[in-house]
Amino acid sequence: MTHSYIDMLASFGVHSAHPGGIDFSKQCLKNEQIDEQSVILDAGCGLCETSAWMADNFDCEIYALDNHKHMLERAKSLLPKELSSINLVNGSVEKMPFSDETFDLVLSESTASFTNTSETLSEYYRVLKPGGTLLAIEMTNSEADNDIIRDYKSFYHINELYSKTEWVDALTNAGFSSIVASPVPPNKGFTQLSPSENIPAEHIQLLNHHQNLVEKSNNKIVGYLYRSKKSSKS
Numbered sequence: 001m002t003h004s005y006i007d008m009l010a011s012f013g014v015h016s017a018h019p020g021g022i023d024f025s026k027q028c029l030k031n032e033q034i035d036e037q038s039v040i041l042d043a044g045c046g047l048c049e050t051s052a053w054m055a056d057n058f059d060c061e062i063y064a065l066d067n068h069k070h071m072l073e074r075a076k077s078l079l080p081k082e083l084s085s086i087n088l089v090n091g092s093v094e095k096m097p098f099s100d101e102t103f104d105l106v107l108s109e110s111t112a113s114f115t116n117t118s119e120t121l122s123e124y125y126r127v128l129k130p131g132g133t134l135l136a137i138e139m140t141n142s143e144a145d146n147d148i149i150r151d152y153k154s155f156y157h158i159n160e161l162y163s164k165t166e167w168v169d170a171l172t173n174a175g176f177s178s179i180v181a182s183p184v185p186p187n188k189g190f191t192q193l194s195p196s197e198n199i200p201a202e203h204i205q206l207l208n209h210h211q212n213l214v215e216k217s218n219n220k221i222v223g224y225l226y227r228s229k230k231s232s233k234s
């Protein structure tokens, strides 16, 4: 059986596995206009740390979607109270089980990078209401050398590792406008972990491998927030 980075995140119970962590997400969300009419999607929610915080802080409707069954099971067992008010959905961001123009805000915290990115961005655009906002906090290649790019792609099982320009082009191609790219500050402090009782040895190796990869990248793979809009209908 092949174990993936995402399997490792689920078994170690990594609560906020994206650039900037939960603190940066809170800061981004506090800058948005969210009220009781708002419908929000946490796309590739992982353990639902951000959804749980939104449920505690905003009186809005929240959907959290992920395609990793073990991740969703762990989210349900770790956050039973918080998740009771969240619509937890098992599905793929590349073909989402939602109607067109459902959401006011889509949050993609290190998710689109792990998928067929252009398909996912088109899906985000489809499910947003006119005038809706995409907050994508995603891994970005900032002049990493070819060896590091190759190692990242192989470790994460991804086909693309976009530069800032490539992200902006991909968002534009998906239909988005008013795209603002902002660098994510380095994570402060430690990421919260809720490890499973039985962690496979392969996952400990993957965690160490990941740590080495991040150190080797020497800040050439960074996080950016891409805030983008779906135009309002004229």
Ligand SMILES: C[S@@+](CC[C@H](N)C(=O)[O-])C[C@H]1O[C@@H](n2cnc3c(N)ncnc32)[C@H](O)[C@@H]1O
Pocket: 006, 009, 014, 015, 016, 017, 018, 043, 044, 045, 046, 047, 048, 049, 065, 066, 067, 068, 071, 091, 092, 093, 094, 108, 109, 110, 111, 114, 115
């Ligand atoms: C790096 S983790 C980030 C998780 C979470 N957003 C966070 O910040 O903690 C990427 C997440 O995207 C999910 N994912 C990857 N491909 C997906 C797909 N095609 N559809 C839905 N979720 C996907 C993974 O299962 C994982 O939970």
